[in-house]
Amino acid sequence: MASGIVTPKYVSDFSCIGPDCEDSCCIGWNIYIDKQSYKKTVAHRDLKTLAKTAMKKIKRSDDKWAIIRADSDGACPFLDVNRLCKIHSLAGEDTLSDTCKTYPRTSLVKEGDKYQSLYLSCPEAARLILFSPDAFMFERKESGLKNLLSTSPLWASKTYDNSIDLLLNEHLSWQQALLAIGLLINTADKVWGNEVDADQLDIRLEQLMLLAEKGVLQEQYKTLAYADKHQVQAFATIHGMFIDVHPRRDGERFKTVNDAISTLLNDDKTVDIDKINHAWNTIASPALEEHGDIFKRYILYYIYHEYFPLTLGDAPQSAFRLLVLDCFMLRCYLAVIAHKNNGLSESDIHLCFQVYHVVRQHKPTFIKGATAMMEKFNFSSVAGIISLLKTGV
Incomplete structure (x- = not known):
């Protein structure tokens, strides 16, 4: 089976708002430059003069080959008067460092698929995640690649699914849902420690759902x-x-x-x-x-x-x-x-x-x-x- 890419709507709807951002990632952050991006930038005819003072070589790794020297306001010196990136505008996206090219996007691989997400530290990402009505509509597309080798333990995938079921239970407030998830986690700890089998997580979910329906969990939270x-x-x-x-x-x-x-x-x-x-x-x-x-x-x-x-x-x-x-x-x-x-x-x-x-x-x-x-x-x-x-x- 081909691997897929799972994308929530908050990711597909995201677009950097640049100068309108309330808390720009180009200001006040440590911005690392990878080796390839550094070489391309210092070799670019329109950027090399600025690059000599704007970037400091540290050679910690290929990913952290250099670091941006922020100006007196804590901003990246490559920002223009409109707070847009000169590297992007003059040299193109391919010259950007991996950090600047991807943030706030991130992903992880599980069960053979790549799951895309955004960091809440980005103001525009946070806005979509917290307030967009269809933020959690998910789409899966085949990537065209062979199945990625990343299989989660059965206890982890069951706990993941069951935690979401408890969270979305209409009888429980978010605080009560966290209590229910915590009780599920007690069982997950036992499975993780090889004390009981993973099917106990499904049994526990059924018990907790019934307790929520009867109001027992709600009363337990009150006490x-x-x-x-x-x-x-x-x-x-x-x-x-x-x-x-x-x-x-x-x-x-x-x-x-x-x-x-x-x-x-x-x-x-x-x-x-x-x-x-x-x-x-x-x-x-x-x-x-x-x-x-x-x-x-x-x-x-x-x-x-x-x-x-x-x-x-x-x-x-x-x-x-x-x-x-x-x-x-x-x-x-x-x-x-x-x-x-x-x-x-x-x-x-x-x-x-x-x-x-x-x-x-x-x-x-x-x-x-x-x-x-x-x-x-x-x-x-x-x-x-x-x-x-x-x-x-």
Whole structure:
């Protein structure tokens, strides 16, 4: 069987908006130039003079042969007065580095097919993923190539499919759906550890679907503890990490989120999670209802984009904890913005998701730091990590 290319509508609809972008990838990023692109650029008659000062050879690898020297505003020197790329306009797309040529597009191979996606760190990509009505319409076309050799473990493909079924269950809110997915992940961990067979994942799905229909999962979620101290520890650690490593921490968009957080700090500048959660319950959550189920949409993107639960190539529980942590942080960001603006506009929602993913999707240190934090504060059980989503007793 020939391999195929699977494309969600949010990918096929994407087109770079260039100078109209609120957070251009040509400003404030480390832009690496591969060896071939570097040689073509320095040899081009209209670009070679600029290239001598705009690019610095580092020779870390063929993919990271050089790096762009940003100007005083943090922008790529190859941008023209209209904030369009001179390399592209003067030398053509073939001369662009792989980074510039592909971002925000990405793909992974599973079950013999290539699955295309976009990074949420791109503002236009985030807009399509979060708000386009038909963003998750999928099309598969044959690639004309032989079947690609990438077969997922049976437990992984079953957990992937079953997680989506639980997420889309009409009886469950997004928080309750995450609880159900967590209970499924407990079974996936046992299959992963060769304690039970993969068919137990289908049995578990049927049980969880029945529990959702009867309202048992919903009641179970209500009885989970409100772990406010753990939430303070998690939020302070992760946002502190963002302040340290966010490549746009001095930019207007990150500053908007950071300033909103400062309005809900205690007198000693510590995080007041009760105020953040109150803002979520009274302002943010009701405001989000006007924009559809943003979090179910986001989690669907997440499962597809990360090929959950193979997100980390580790135990399924590790991938689940990271998913819940991401949702917790995004919920808090939306809450502080809602408090500051007394509501949430589409642009506010877009801001929170996009700013968060500039670090989440591009800084390898995030995974290490987040994992260390969850181990330190004992976010090990499903109940423990889901407690991050509770917003009151």
